[in-house]
Amino acid sequence: IKDMITQIIKNDSAYVVEVDVFFAVDKSPNYARERVAVDSRKHNPADFVLWKAAKPGDPSWESPWGPGRPGWHIECSAMSAHYLTFKFDIHGGGIDLIFPHHENEIAQSCAACEESSVSYWLHDGHVTNNNEKMSKALGHFFTIRQITEWYHPLALRHFLISAHYRSPLNYSVLQLEGASNA
Numbered sequence: 235i236k237d238m239i240t241q242i243i244k245n246d247s248a249y250v251v252e253v254d255v256f257f258a259v260d261k262s263p264n265y266a267r268e269r270v271a272v273d274s275r276k277h278n279p280a281d282f283v284l285w286k287a288a289k290p291g292d293p294s295w296e297s298p299w300g301p302g303r304p305g306w307h308i309e310c311s312a313m314s315a316h317y318l319t320f321k322f323d324i325h326g327g328g329i330d331l332i333f334p335h336h337e338n339e340i341a342q343s344c345a346a347c348e349e350s351s352v353s354y355w356l357h358d359g360h361v362t363n364n365n366e367k368m369s370k371a372l373g374h375f376f377t378i379r380q381i382t383e384w385y386h387p388l389a390l391r392h393f394l395i396s397a398h399y400r401s402p403l404n405y406s407v408l409q410l411e412g413a414s415n416a
Contacts, residue, residue: 235304235312236297238346239284247345251275253287253300262341266333282338284308307338315343320350329357329400359402361394368405381410389414 239255242248247261252275259265259280272279285308288294288301295303304312314322320343327336336355343350360367368375381390393413397403 235308238312238315238342239304239308240298241346242284242342245345247342248284249277250299253285253297253302254283255285255299256281257284257338257342257345259341262345265341266337282307282334284342307335308342310335311339311343311346314339315346315350320347321352323353324356325352325354326356326358329359332357356399358399359397362402362404364406365404376405385410385414389416392416 239248242257243250243255246258248255248257250256254275256276259278259282265280283305285297285299285304286302288303293303294301314325325336325339336357340350340352362368363374363376366372366374378390389410390413393405393410394403396409396413
């Protein structure tokens with residue numbers, strides 16, 4: 235992560251303000267400038283953080299810019315580059331990650347390595363529970379282990395492929411019973 239941020243700074247696509255490091259969206263011609271987070275230290279309101287200064291009580295690590303932690307988006311870019319290289323075939327995630335998360339990943343990965351590319355982006359629809367997005371916070375979600383204790387794994391597989399991957403899929407006992415019967 236630190237190496238990638240250092241490369242982005244060297245490539246003149248990021249800047250340091252105190253301990254924080256911001257990605258400069260003006261250096262990324264295809265960046266969708268929809269998001270605005272208020273921080274008067276930014277050069278552009280749409281700039282996003284690559285490294286955040288440590289806050290009391292939060293985990294932090296030493297860096298060339300001072301103690302802090304990585305921004306959410308840079309973690310994914312660094313792991314992808316490390317394990318898959320800067321060029322790989324498929325990158326997936328929920329439809330809610332298109333912006334800003336994947337947009338930020340693309341911008342910073344290309345800023346770190348000009349040849350960075352992903353051949354296919356696959357964004358899946360959410361599995362809902364009684365037509366509400368499954369959520370740990372709301373306490374209405376099930377793990378695959380739990381479901382396969384109640385139903386055969388092939389029933390779960392049948393249920394999951396019963397809708398287009400980009401469409402939401404409503405989990406209900408009735409739906410799973412139907413998949414199990416099928």
